[in-house]
Amino acid sequence: MGxxxxxxxxxxxxxxxxxxxxxxxxxxxxxxxxxxxGPPRDPEVAKALLRRAVELGVTFIDTADVYGPGDNxxxxxxxxxxxxxxLVIGTKAGMVRNKDGSISIKGNESHIRAAIEGSxxxxxxxxxxxxxxxxxxxxxxxxxxxLVLRALRDEGxxxxxxxxxxxxxxxxxxxxxxEIATVQNFFNLAHRQYxxxxxxxxxxxxxxxxFCPLHIDxxxxxETLCRIASRxxxxxxxxxxxxxxxxxxxxxxxxxxxxxxxxxxxxxxxxLELSVDDRFxxxxxxxxxx
Ligand SMILES: NC(=O)c1ccc[n+]([C@@H]2O[C@H](COP(=O)([O-])OP(=O)(O)OC[C@H]3O[C@@H](n4cnc5c(N)ncnc54)[C@H](OP(=O)(O)O)[C@@H]3O)[C@@H](O)[C@H]2O)c1
Numbered sequence: 001m002g003x004x005x006x007x008x009x010x011x012x013x014x015x016x017x018x019x020x021x022x023x024x025x026x027x028x029x030x031x032x033x034x035x036x037x038g039p040p041r042d043p044e045v046a047k048a049l050l051r052r053a054v055e056l057g058v059t060f061i062d063t064a065d066v067y068g069p070g071d072n073x074x075x076x077x078x079x080x081x082x083x084x085x086x087l088v089i090g091t092k093a094g095m096v097r098n099k100d101g102s103i104s105i106k107g108n109e110s111h112i113r114a115a116i117e118g119s120x121x122x123x124x125x126x127x128x129x130x131x132x133x134x135x136x137x138x139x140x141x142x143x144x145x146x147l148v149l150r151a152l153r154d155e156g157x158x159x160x161x162x163x164x165x166x167x168x169x170x171x172x173x174x175x176x177x178x179e180i181a182t183v184q185n186f187f188n189l190a191h192r193q194y195x196x197x198x199x200x201x202x203x204x205x206x207x208x209x210x211f212c213p214l215h216i217d218x219x220x221x222x223e224t225l226c227r228i229a230s231r232x233x234x235x236x237x238x239x240x241x242x243x244x245x246x247x248x249x250x251x252x253x254x255x256x257x258x259x260x261x262x263x264x265x266x267x268x269x270x271x272l273e274l275s276v277d278d279r280f281x282x283x284x285x286x287x288x289x290x
Contacts, residue, residue, distance in 0.1 A: 011270065013252050015060075015130060015207050016160035016181035021088050023245060024270035025060030026053045026263070027211065027254035031075055032067040037097065039071040040258065047079035049260050054084060056267045062184070062209065062254045064092035064134055065119050066103070073122035081124050090130035090182070090209075091119050092164060094137060094145075107137030107145035116157055132162035132184055136170055146177035153178065162209070168200045182207035182252070189240045190219035192286045202250050209252045213244050224285055228278050234269070241269035243282045 012020050029036050031046040040046040053061065063072045073091060080087065093115035096104045106112075119128060131149065136142050149161050160181035163174055174180050183201055185194040187210035201208040219225065220236045229236045237255075244253050255266040274282070 010249065013207050013250060015088060015252075016179070017205070019088050019129060019160065020086075021060035021252060022057055022270075023252050024058065024241070024267055025062060025209075025252050025254045026050075026058045026266075027062045027256035028072055028076060029062075029064070029067050030256040030258045032072045035101070036067045036072075037101065038068060040075065043075060043078075045260075046075055046258070049258070049263055050076060050079035052260050053263055053267070054080065054087060056264065058267060059086045060088050060090065060252055060254070062090045062211075064095065064132075065115055065122070066092070066095040066097050066134065069097050070118060070122050073119055077122065077124040083125075088129045089123060089125075090132055090162065090184075091123065091128060092132040092134040092162075092184075093119065094134040105135045105137045107133065107135075107140040107142075109144070109148045112145065112148045112152070116152055120157065127156055128158045130160050130162050130182060131158035132164050132182065134164050136163075136166060142170060142173050143177055146174045150178040162207075164211075166197070168196055171197070171200060171206070180206055182209055184209035184211050186210070186212055186215075187244075188213045188216055189225075189243050189282065189286065190216040198248060198251070202248050206250065207252050208248060208250050209254055210244055211254065213241055213253050213255050216240050219285075222285060224281050228274070228281070232272060234272055235265060238265060238269040238272055239274070239278075239282075241266055242272035242274050243279070245270050246274055246279060 011023055013023050014020050031040045093112055094107050096106055152158050162182035164184040185197055187194045198208050214237055225236045229239045244251055257263050
């Protein structure tokens with residue numbers, strides 16, 4: 001399959017207004033071990049996949065310090081550094097994997113400061129392109145965490161700040177402290193609870209990164225989805241990705257996979273032309289799910 005081209009400005013979103021990315025990106029979490037812990041089973045295959053993503057025209061890769069922890073960021077550095085100038089890497093902080101495998105949320109200053117030093121080192125960079133707060137810490141006021149992120153930006157350690165799994169109210173509280181470039185929430189064809197957040201992002205030119213774009217469960221079997229996919233000689237997953245891609249000019253889609261074949265299929269979904277009728281039918285499916 002040929003590389004995606006970025007000639008069409010509809011394919012590009014400028015994160016923070018100054019970092020252009022192709023809106024079909026790649027989420028690297030599947031390149032960690034089982035349950036996003038430890039390194040991948042075959043690091044050479046994982047590195048080849050990351051290089052293939054770049055070759056296909058992917059310019060946004062999403063990761064997090066907790067994937068591993070650290071292994072996922074180091075894998076990206078091993079595969080891609082020195083990084084192409086067009087590549088934007090988004091990582092995250094605020095989640096900690098405990099020894100027993102459980103996850104804690106931490107948004108206090110000492111944790112975030114230690115986390116960014118770890119990510120800078122793991123990724124082998126002086127400044128992180130997009131630094132996302134993985135979760136809002138219920139025991140640290142959001143404002144306090146945002147003040148730390150603003151200070152890190154002013155110190156030149158990160159370029160743009162993002163949030164993850166947040167409400168409109170939380171985005172507004174964060175924006176009262178510092179500019180927010182992206183919001184990454186659980187959203188796909190079958191799960192649209194964050195429709196209001198997407199609308200808010202659109203109105204404010206904030207990038208919306210729907211995570212788990214393919215977690216559509218039994219929805220893949222929906223008669224409508226299968227019919228549209230079959231008419232377009234595409235897979236149901238490609239149609240689900242194409243729907244997200246067309247849903248808004250501010251969406252940056254990050255399907256995750258550990259297979260080069262699936263990667264190629266997913267990237268190609270940005271080229272699927274859904275008709276107005278197809279989009280209407282897929283939109284309506286979501287209304288029926290509510
Ligand atoms: N902010 C957050 O809290 C948060 C939470 C979860 C995820 N994320 C981010 O979102 C990214 C995507 O989420 P995700 O990886 O959990 O879920 P996803 O992209 O919705 O789906 C990944 C799953 O779909 C399979 N798959 C992918 N492409 C396929 C294809 N073309 N055909 C058949 N199966 C396919 C993968 O298996 P194969 O490996 O076999 O292809 C994998 O099991 C992650 O990588 C991560 O960067 C963020």
